[in-house]
Amino acid sequence: MNARTEHDLLLQTAHTPAHLSNAQLDALEEETIFILREVAASFERPTLLFSGGKDSLVLLKCAEKAFGAGRLPYPLLMIDTGHNFPEVTAFRDHRAQELGAELIVRSVEDSMARGTVRLAHPGESRNVHQSVTLLEAIEEFRFDALIGGARRDEEKARAKERIFSHRDAFGQWQPKDQRPELWTLFNTRLAPGEHFRVFPISNWTELDVWQYIEREHVALPSIYYTHKREVVERRGLLVPVTELTPPRDGEQVEVRDVRFRTVGDITCTCPVESLAADAADVVVETLAAEVSERGATRMDDKTSEASMEKRKKDGYF
Numbered sequence: 001m002n003a004r005t006e007h008d009l010l011l012q013t014a015h016t017p018a019h020l021s022n023a024q025l026d027a028l029e030e031e032t033i034f035i036l037r038e039v040a041a042s043f044e045r046p047t048l049l050f051s052g053g054k055d056s057l058v059l060l061k062c063a064e065k066a067f068g069a070g071r072l073p074y075p076l077l078m079i080d081t082g083h084n085f086p087e088v089t090a091f092r093d094h095r096a097q098e099l100g101a102e103l104i105v106r107s108v109e110d111s112m113a114r115g116t117v118r119l120a121h122p123g124e125s126r127n128v129h130q131s132v133t134l135l136e137a138i139e140e141f142r143f144d145a146l147i148g149g150a151r152r153d154e155e156k157a158r159a160k161e162r163i164f165s166h167r168d169a170f171g172q173w174q175p176k177d178q179r180p181e182l183w184t185l186f187n188t189r190l191a192p193g194e195h196f197r198v199f200p201i202s203n204w205t206e207l208d209v210w211q212y213i214e215r216e217h218v219a220l221p222s223i224y225y226t227h228k229r230e231v232v233e234r235r236g237l238l239v240p241v242t243e244l245t246p247p248r249d250g251e252q253v254e255v256r257d258v259r260f261r262t263v264g265d266i267t268c269t270c271p272v273e274s275l276a277a278d279a280a281d282v283v284v285e286t287l288a289a290e291v292s293e294r295g296a297t298r299m300d301d302k303t304s305e306a307s308m309e310k311r312k313k314d315g316y317f
Contacts, residue, residue, distance in 0.1 A: 020283065022211045028204055029212070032059070033066040034184070035163060035200035039145050040073045042188040043196070046145035050076035050103070051084075052092030053263045054220055055149030058209055059201055060095065061218050070100030077146070079134050080107045081126040081265045083244055088263050091221040106137045123244075127265040135171040138195060145188075145196045153205045154292060163202050169193035206261075206293055207286045214279035223260045225282070226275050231256055237270040261293040 036059075039046050048063065050056045063072055076096055080089070096103040108126045111117040111133045119126070138146070152159040160175045164186045167173055179187045188196065201209070213220065230241040232251040238258060239245055244266050247253050258271035259282075276282045 020211070020287075022215055025208065025212050025215060028201070028208055029062060029065070031184075031203065032062045032200040035198065036063050036066045036147070038186065038188075039147055039198050039200075040067075042186075043145040045141065045143050046074040046147060046198075047077040047104070047141070047143050048072070048074055049146055049148040050078055050092065050096065051263070052078075052088040052095065052221060053149070054209060054213065054218075054224060055151065055201065057095065057218055057220060058204075058212055059147070059149045060099065060101075061212075061216055062200070064099060072099070072101050074147070075102035075104050077137060077143075078103065078105045079130045079137065080105050080109075081130060082107055082109045083126055083266045085221070085223055085260075085263055085266060085269075087221045087223050091219075095219075104137070104141070106133050106140075108133050111136060123267075125265060125267040127268050131171075138171065143195060144190060145198055147198045147200060149201055150199050151204050151206070151209075152202050161197075161199060161202065163199050164188060165197045165199065166190075167195050167197060171195070173197075206289075207283065210279055210283045210286050214283060218279075221263070223263065223271075226257050226259050226277050228255055229258050229271060230254070231258060231271065238272065239270055240266065242266055 048056075048059065050060060060076075067073060078092060093103070108117055108129050111129065112119070116136065117126075117129045117132050119129075134146075137143070150158050150161070152161065157175075160178075161173075162178050162181050164179070164181065165173060166177075166179060169191070181187075190196070204212075212218065230253050231238040232241060232247045232253055233239075234248075234251065238256065241247055241253055256273055257275055259274040259276055260269065260271045263269060274282075274285060276285050
């Protein structure tokens with residue numbers, strides 16, 4: 001579905017300038033809506049992972065089309081590290097309230113208080129520890145399917161995922177033990193204690209997401225667009241200067257025009273230089289990007305070649 005080239009996307013006619021085709025979006029949206037409805041029909045206690053980020057907002061827009069505003073058949077779930085960008089969490093709460101959806105928030109800090117999460121040192125990123133809190137939430141609410149906005153083009157471990165990705169009774173993912181998905185037929189059988197992670201926008205690319213945001217006028221947190229921010233250069237990334245990520249000795253703090261391609265925990269999420277002020281501008285930038293959004297912005301994916309796969313086997317979404 002996504003085997004497209006820039007020549008396929010750029011259409012030229014004799015009377016109009018070149019423009020970017022978004023004809024693929026109808027098929028992608030239709031597939032996503034089908035999967036969202038399939039989850040509602042196949043599972044007893046599903047939930048939709050909702051962070052307030054662009055992918056989850058696109059997924060929520062498709063869910064709104066699938067079921068109607070105020071009629072989502074499952075709650076929204078957020079695993080909060082306590083170190084999220086305030087612009088994103090505020091937008092998360094606003095969007096859930098606007099849609100009339102139930103929002104469940106579970107915090108890594110609560111897991112720390114229970115002693116199920118222990119940091120190696122106070123400055124350690126809490127991002128990886130979300131797995132523990134997520135598994136605790138699954139046990140608390142007995143969720144049997146968790147819908148998320150991960151896409152195959154983000155990272156090579158995510159490219160191994162099925163759309164309906166089985167998890168064992170320990171919440172773990174086995175990449176060599178996955179079920180076939182032929183002709184959009186999904187095997188949703190579960191043994192007691194098991195669950196599925198479901199990825200309805202698996203076949204979308206970053207470009208598809210931004211074209212959809214532009215076409216559907218999907219509102220996003222302001223940090224997805226250009227703004228001025230203090231940053232330092234570190235390991236080839238622009239690290240935002242915050243109380244959680246202060247500059248190190250010898251680092252030069254600069255104010256640059258940046259935006260975030262993806263959002264997550266402040267301690268491991270970096271912006272990129274950009275003057276893109278709206279979705280149309282971001283589409284143009286995305287066409288020219290040579291590094292994936294996680295590769296360009298996530299410090300936690302640079303620890304090793306298999307860092308994401310290891311976290312996913314341990315229960316990370």
